[in-house]
Amino acid sequence: MVGELTWQKRLIGLWLPLAGFLVVALFPFTWMAATSLKTNAELYDPTAMPLAIRHPSLVHYIDLLRETNFLTWIANTMLVAVIATGISLLLGSMLAYPLARMRFRGGALLAIAVAITYLIPQTLLFVPMADLIGRLKLGNTLTAVMLTYPTLLVPFIAWLLMGYFKTVPKELEEQAMIDGASRWRAMTRIILPLCLPGFLSAGIFAFTLSQNEFLYALLFLTRSSVRTVPIGVVGELIRGDAFYWGQLMAGALLGSIPVALIYSFFVKYYVAGLTAGAVKG
C-alpha cells in the first residue's frame, strides 16, 4: 500500500515531468536525424508519418560531403575553436591571476572594466572590427576570427578563473616563496596546477562558445574554403529561397556531433564552469 503510493508519487513527481523535459530537449535532434535519413520522395510525402523512416538512405549525407566543403568547414571550426581557446586561456589567466591573488594599484578598477565589457553590444563592435581586420589585411583568413574570438572569451574566462584562483589559500604561495621560490615559480609550480579543474571548465566553455560564434564569422569569412560550420550551413545550404532540408539537417546534425562529443567527455567540468559563478557568487 505504502509502496504503491510512493511509486505513484515518483511517477508524478519525477518520471512524468522528467520525460517531458527530455522530450522537449531532444525532439529537435530526432527530427534532424529523421529528416536527414529520408529520401526526398518520402520527406515531402504528406501522408507519411513525420518521425518514422520507411526507407533509410544516406543520400543527403553523400550529397552534403560531395557538393559542399562541409569537411573543410568542420576542420576550420575545430582549428579556430582550439586556437581561440588557447589564446583566451593564456590571456585570461594572465588577467585573472593578479586580479584574484595580488594587491596592487588599479586592480579594482581593472576588474570592473573587465566585467563591463560584457555589456558592450557585439553589433556596436563589428563595423570597427571589420575595419581593423581589413587594415590588418586579414579578411577571409582564419586568423581574423582566431584574433577576434578571444575578445569575447577573455573577459569571461578571466572572471571564471578568478573564482578558482581565489580558492587556493595565500599561505601556500607564501610558504613556497619562503622556501626560496620566486613568485613566478610559486605560480607555475604550485597555484596553477591546483587550478587545473578551473582551466578545464574555462577551456571547454570557451571551446563551445567559439563553435557557436556567428556574427564575426559571417562578416570576416565570406569565401567558402575558410568558412566555419554555422556560416557554411546558413550561407551555402540555403540557396536563395530554396531550402534543401535533407542536406540542411544532415549538416546540422554532423556539425553538432564534434562539439557534443567533446562536451560528453568533459561534461563534469562544463557543469562546474556553468554553475561556478552562480553558486559561489
Place this chain on the structure above:
Amino acid sequence: MSKILEASRAGALAAPARRPFRLGRLGAFMERESVFSWLMLTPPVLFLLAFLGYPFIYGVYLSFFHKEVARTASFVGFDNFVKLYNDPIFWQAVRNTIIFTGVATIVKASGGLGMALVMNQSFKLKSFARAMLLLPFIVPTVLSTVAWQWILDPGMGLFNRLLVVSGLAERGPSWLGTPTMAMISIIMVNTWRGLPFFGISILAGLQTIPVELHESATIDGAGTWGRFRYVTLPSLMPVILIVTVFSIVITFFDFQLVYVLTGGGPANSTHLMATYAYTLSMGAGQMGLGSAVALSMVPVLGLLLVALTFFVRKD
C-alpha cells in the same frame, strides 16, 4: 603577522637543503606585487585595448557620423539619434527586444526551477539525463535554429504535420508568417535553448541547501509547499538572481536566432535591436545609423537590469 613569522621559520627549518632563490636587484624589483602584477597584466590589457577598447570607441564615434559604405564619414552630431527617435521600426525593435528578453527570461526561470526540482531527486542515470538536458545549450545556435525553422515550416514542418496527422487541425498555423506567431516562435526557440542553463545552475544551488534546514522546517510543521516557499526559494534567490542577470544579458544581445529564423520579418515585426543594427549597417549600408542603434542598446539593457533589481527588492 606572527603567524607568517612562524611559518617562515618552519619553512626555513623544513627545507634547509634547498638552494635559496637569489634575488638580484632586478629580481627583487620583479618580486614586488604591483610590478609582478602589471608585468603579467600588460599583454592581456594591451590585447583588450586594441581589439575591444579601440573598436568600442570607434563604434561610439561612428554613431555621431553619417557614414556609408566606401564613403568618408561626416560629423552630424545627434542627427542619427534624432532619426531613430522618429523611426517607428526602431521603436518596434526596442519594444520587441524588451518583450523578447522579458518573456523568455521569465519562462526560462520558472521552467528552469521546475527542471531543477525534478532533477534534484535521486534516480538511476541521473548524470546521463543531466547531460542530455543540457544538449540544447551546447549545440551551435545556428544549427539548432535551422532545425527549428524546419520544425516550424508551415507546410511540411513537424508541428503542423503532427497537428494534421493527429486530426487536431486541418491546417496548422503559420508559425513564422504572422507578427504575433513569429514573436511567439522566436521566444519559444530561445526558451528551448536557454532553459537548461537555468535548470542546471539552479540544480547546483539546490544541492548546496543543507538538509537540516528542511528537517527543522518539517519539525516546525511545514508541509511540502511551506518548505518550498520558506526554505527552498529564499535559499535559491541569490543563484536565481545571478543566472537571471546572465540570461538577460545573453538574451538581450541574441542575434543569430532571429537572423536565421525570421530575418526580422514579417514586415520588421520580429526585429530585435541587434538585428536592426546589423540590417542598417550591412543591409542598408548606413553604418552611422546602425552604430547609433547598437549604442542605444546599452541604456535599454541598463533599464532592464534596473527593473530586475526593483522587482527583486519589492519581493
